[in-house]
Amino acid sequence: MEKSQEALVLLRQIFRSADMQEKEISRSTGLTLPQLMTMQALRHTAPITTGELAKEVSITQATVTSILDRLEKKGLVTRERGLEDKRKVWINLSTEGWELMKGAPTTQQDMFTRRFDDLQSWEQSMVIAALERVAFMLDAQHLDAAPMLDVGQIDRAEVGNK
Amino acid sequence: MEKSQEALVLLRQIFRSADMQEKEISRSTGLTLPQLMTMQALRHTAPITTGELAKEVSITQATVTSILDRLEKKGLVTRERGLEDKRKVWINLSTEGWELMKGAPTTQQDMFTRRFDDLQSWEQSMVIAALERVAFMLDAQHLDAAPMLDVGQIDRAEVGNK
DNA sequence: CTCAAATGTTTTGTTTATCGAATATTTAGT
DNA sequence: ACTAAATATTCGATAAACAAAACATTTGAG
Known part of the structure; x- marks a missing residue:
């Protein structure tokens, strides 16, 4: 096999x-996937403007606005009009929002970390070196065409009912 | 840094x-993301039943049905009632479906492969070994709790307008 | 200063995705 | 034959997604 x-x-x-x-x-967490991704982005970048947040999660501003509407209704985020530049709206996690994000996500990180720490030191270095190469190989930004990742079985299934 | x-x-x-x-x-390709994922799954597994396809892409049968409705309307997939077991419906890519999937997706695979092939043989082996470890570390199936992957900046942003 | 262009956000309208529950049909077990 | 399980679709409701338009604010050119 290749x-x-x-x-x-x-x-x-x-x-x-x-x-x-x-x-x-x-x-x-009771959040939808897009809501979760938005919350995670906020966790790392808040306070942030709506537009920047949209870039962060790679969706349009309009979509972010609607997601924020729902998160705000749940009391997880706050919106605050900018003081210096009143066009901007600063998004932040509310106290409850921070609380929610402190729960499960931490557990998860711990999991990977725990297993990673179990590796020998040289293995850790190897994994990092390898991931660096993979990250480069998948980096379409530095490519002419923007190719995709389509992985899975290689064999074509035989035709007809199985 | 850790x-x-x-x-x-x-x-x-x-x-x-x-x-x-x-x-x-x-x-x-003019497909939505879920439609694309469905087509990719079909590319590797067709012919397949609706239920199996749903498992393949990790969504409910109801959702797959509605996605298939649209793909069928576009003439990209075909539905065929099973002969032996008439409860089953076999999904397949149409000729146009195959054509569409032959384009971009192939290019993509080529991209990764090209860059991967540029690596030294020992590097290729290292990458594979490392990916195996990562795959294991992320495999929640073999864990008590099912943790998550939340990565990004570690530092908490300072509060207030930037 | 004033008005046009630029910037940032929200609204509107439409399509798609998603799920659980209900429904219909077929198959399998006893 | 009857019932339970399997399979797919439909239905109803909510969420997501995007483009285009509307709106508010700021900036810049003269």
Whole structure:
């Protein structure tokens, strides 16, 4: 088997795991996936303006506005008109918002960290070095065309009912 | 800096790249993200039943049905009632569906493969070994709790307008 | 200063996604 | 034959997503 295919299959697995974990947190926090991503972005960047937040989560401003509407209604975020520049609206996590984000997300980080710490020191370095290469290989920004990641079974299934 | 944090940041980057690449393909194919994911799953597993397909993309049957409705209307997939078991409906890509999936997705795989092939043989092995460890570290299935991946800046932003 | 352009956000309108529950049909077990 | 399980769709409701338009504010050119 091609080594590159092997790597792609593993990446696929990794993406799948991350995806499922996100869905699990989504359930446990009672937030939808987009809401969760927004909250996570806020956790790291708040206070931030609506426009910047939209860039952060890679969706349009209009969509962010509607997501914020719902998060605000839940009392998880606050909106505050800018003082110097009144066009801007500064988004922040409310106390409850911070509380919510302190729960599950921490647990998760701990999990990865715990397992990572179990590795030998040289293995840790190896993983980091490898991830750096993968990050580069997937970085479409520095490419002519912007290609995609389509991973999974290589074999075409035979036609007809299985 | 903690090595585990370094690894998490890199993973974050990797996820981001993959995400953006998927959005790019989404635009170029004129498919929405869920539709694209469904088509990709079909590409690898077709023919497949509605229920199995739902499992494959980790959404409910009801949702898959509605996505298939739209893909069918676009002439990209075909539905066929099972002969032996008439409860089942076999989904397949139409000729146009195959054509569409042959375009961008292939290019993408080529991209990663090209860069991967540029690596030294020992580096390729290292990347695979590292990905195996990461895949394991993220595998929540074999865990008590199901933790999550929340990566990004560690520092809390200072409060107040920036 | 004044008005046009630029910037930032929200609103509007439409399509899609998502889920749980209800429904219909078929198959399988006893 | 009857009932339970399996399979897919439909329905109802909410959320997400985007583009285009509307709105408010700021900046810049003269």
